[in-house]
Amino acid sequence: MINRSKYRYENRRYVFIAAVVCVMLIFMIRLINLQLVSNEYKDWADSNAFLKKMLYPARGVIYDRNDKLLVYNRSAYDVMLIMKEIQPFDTIDFCNTLGITREFFSKRIRDIRNRSQNPGYSQYLPQVFMNQLSTGEYGMLQEKLYKFPGFYLQHRTVREYGYPNAALLLGNIGEVSKRDMENDRYYALGDYAGREGVERSYEKILRGKKGMEILLRDARGRIKGRYEEGLRDEAPVSGKNLKLSVDIELQAYAEKLMRNKVGGVVMIEPSTGEVLCLVSSPTYDPNLLVGRQLGKNYTQLERDPLKPLFNRAIQGRFPPGSTYKPAQGLVFLQEGVITPQKLYTCAYGYPYHGGKPACHGHVSPLNLNTALATSCNAYFCWGLHDMLDNRKRYPTVQEAFEAWKNHMVSMGFGYPLGIDLPGESRGFIPNSKVYDRFYKKRWNSSTIISIAIGQGEIDTTPLQICNLSATIANRGHYIVPHVVREIEDMPLDSIYTRPKRTSVAPEHYDVIVEGMRNAVLYGTCTGLYMPGIEVCGKTGTAENPRGKDNSVCIAFAPCQQPKIAIAVYVEHGGYGKTNAIPIARLMLEKFFHGETGESLRFLETEIMNRTVP
Numbered sequence: 346m347i348n349r350s351k352y353r354y355e356n357r358r359y360v361f362i363a364a365v366v367c368v369m370l371i372f373m374i375r376l377i378n379l380q381l382v383s384n385e386y387k388d389w390a391d392s393n394a395f396l397k398k399m400l401y402p403a404r405g406v407i408y409d410r411n412d413k414l415l416v417y418n419r420s421a422y423d424v425m426l427i428m429k430e431i432q433p434f435d436t437i438d439f440c441n442t443l444g445i446t447r448e449f450f451s452k453r454i455r456d457i458r459n460r461s462q463n464p465g466y467s468q469y470l471p472q473v474f475m476n477q478l479s480t481g482e483y484g485m486l487q488e489k490l491y492k493f494p495g496f497y498l499q500h501r502t503v504r505e506y507g508y509p510n511a512a513l514l515l516g517n518i519g520e521v522s523k524r525d526m527e528n529d530r531y532y533a534l535g536d537y538a539g540r541e542g543v544e545r546s547y548e549k550i551l552r553g554k555k556g557m558e559i560l561l562r563d564a565r566g567r568i569k570g571r572y573e574e575g576l577r578d579e580a581p582v583s584g585k586n587l588k589l590s591v592d593i594e595l596q597a598y599a600e601k602l603m604r605n606k607v608g609g610v611v612m613i614e615p616s617t618g619e620v621l622c623l624v625s626s627p628t629y630d631p632n633l634l635v636g637r638q639l640g641k642n643y644t645q646l647e648r649d650p651l652k653p654l655f656n657r658a659i660q661g662r663f664p665p666g667s668t669y670k671p672a673q674g675l676v677f678l679q680e681g682v683i684t685p686q687k688l689y690t691c692a693y694g695y696p697y698h699g700g701k702p703a704c705h706g707h708v709s710p711l712n713l714n715t716a717l718a719t720s721c722n723a724y725f726c727w728g729l730h731d732m733l734d735n736r737k738r739y740p741t742v743q744e745a746f747e748a749w750k751n752h753m754v755s756m757g758f759g760y761p762l763g764i765d766l767p768g769e770s771r772g773f774i775p776n777s778k779v780y781d782r783f784y785k786k787r788w789n790s791s792t793i794i795s796i797a798i799g800q801g802e803i804d805t806t807p808l809q810i811c812n813l814s815a816t817i818a819n820r821g822h823y824i825v826p827h828v829v830r831e832i833e834d835m836p837l838d839s840i841y842t843r844p845k846r847t848s849v850a851p852e853h854y855d856v857i858v859e860g861m862r863n864a865v866l867y868g869t870c871t872g873l874y875m876p877g878i879e880v881c882g883k884t885g886t887a888e889n890p891r892g893k894d895n896s897v898c899i900a901f902a903p904c905q906q907p908k909i910a911i912a913v914y915v916e917h918g919g920y921g922k923t924n925a926i927p928i929a930r931l932m933l934e935k936f937f938h939g940e941t942g943e944s945l946r947f948l949e950t951e952i953m954n955r956t957v958p
Contacts, residue, residue, distance in 0.1 A: 397559055401501040404584045415515060422500055437659035454947050538552070552584050594935075597613065607806070613737055660768050662804035664804060670859065680732055683713060757809055757813065758774050
C-alpha cells in the first residue's frame, strides 16, 4: 500500500529544490548581465565620480586645385544633458533662453529616452539635447547655466563654405541616423557625418578621431578638476585635409553659363583623369544646408520640381545622340567592318529631297572622316548593319551584338566609371538578351538601328561622354575620373592613377581625332574654333520623347598633347550648336585664357541670360 503523505512530501521537496535552483540561476544570469554585459551600473558608478566629456576633432578642410579654401570649420556649441542629474528647474525660462517651445522640450526628452531612436542610451551618460548653437545663443545660455542642473555646453565645429558653388560635388554633413550608429560604433546620437558628395565619399578621412576629457566630481557632483591631472585624457585627432582637382573659378563660370538651364558640364584633364569642373544645373548655395535651418532648406530643395539635389552630371541618364558616333567608328574599325576609306551612301532610311540627303546636306557617298565631320547618320547605320548582319564573322546577330557591347563597355559605358562621388549611375548599354526578350529572338540591325546614332536604348551620363572625349584625346586609354587630387599624408587609391586601355587598338584613334578636328574646321562644330588652339569636337542633337531635343557636345584640345576634355549637355536645348557648343566654346576660352575676350563678350552675356527651354 502506497504511503500518500510520504509521496506528497517527496514531491514538495523536489518542487522546493527546483524553485531554489531557478532563483539561483536567475540571480547568476542577472549578475553576469550586470558585470559582463550591461554597462549601466558601471556608468552609474563612473558618473558619480567622473564626467567624461567628449572632445570632437576638427573636420578636415577642403581646397581646390589652386589652394583656394572651399570648405572650413567654425565654432558651434551643443547643449548636452545627463538625465540622471536633472533636478527640478524653470523649464519656461530654459525654453525662452534657447528660443524653443515647451512642446519641443518635452518631445526632445522623450526622443532621448527612446532606445529605438537612441541605441545605447544611458541616463548616466551625456546626451545631445540641442545642437549648433550660435555664439550669441551660447552666451545667453552660459550666463544662466547654473540654474539648469544636468545641462552643460559642448564645443564642436560646423561647416562653412567659401564659395556659393559646387554644392553637389562638395556635399554636406547631417546628423547621423540609427542605421549609421548601428553600422559604425564611432557615431553617437547627435553626431554628424557626410551625407553627399566629397563629404560622404571621404567621410572616414575627413572626420578624424574623437578625444575624451575626464573630469573629477565631488560627493555633490560638482566638477573639481581634471582626473589625474589629465593623464587619462585622450586628445582628439583632426581629420585630414583634401585638395580637390576642381578649379573653383571654372566651376563657378560653368554654373553661371548653365543658369536657367537644365543639364550638366564636365571637364577632365585627359592625362590624369582629374575633374576640373563638374556642374549639375540647377544647383544651390551649399551654405543653405548648414546650421539648424538645414532641415527646412533641404525640404524646399527636395520639393523643387527641377530637382536641384539630383546630380545630373553623374546620375542623369540621357541618350548621347551623335556624340556617340566616334565610339561607333572605333568599334567598326576594330572589327574590320570599315576602313578609313570605306564609303557609304547617305541613304540608310533617309529620303532624298531635291537630290540632297535629308541628313545634314553633305556630300554622298562619304568616308569615316567626313561622316564624323558632318555627323552623317546614315554612315553609322550602314556600319552597324554590316557588323550585326554579316554572318561571315559572327554566326548570329546575338554574338555580333555582344562583341559590339563589350567594346562599348571597355570605353566606359554601361557601368559606373568609379568616380569618387556617391550615387554615380551606370547609364545603360543593352545586351543581346534584352532584345531577345523584347523581339522573341527575331531581330537584326534594322530592328535596333537607332542605337547606331546614340538613340534608342542607349543611355549615358555627361561624365561618361566626357570620359569618351578624354579617351580619344589619349588615343585609347583613360584614367578613372576623380575629384580629389591629394589627401594629406596619404596616397590616392591606385584606381585613380592607373590607366585603363580600351579594346580598340591605338592606331584607330588617329582616324577619329582627324574627323573630330575637321568637324571644328568645316563641319558641325565650327562654333568651337579657337585661333591658335586646335580643338577637336563632336556635336549631338539627342531626341527627347518628353519635349524639345537635347543639345550635346564633346571636345578636347589641343589636338596633340591635349590638356582638357569637355562635355556639355543641355536638356531641351535643341541642336548641339544652339546651346552646347557656345557653352563649351566659352569654357575652353576660360580654361586656356583665363577670361573671355572682347569678341566673345556678347556671346557670354547672351548665354548667361538665356533660359532653356
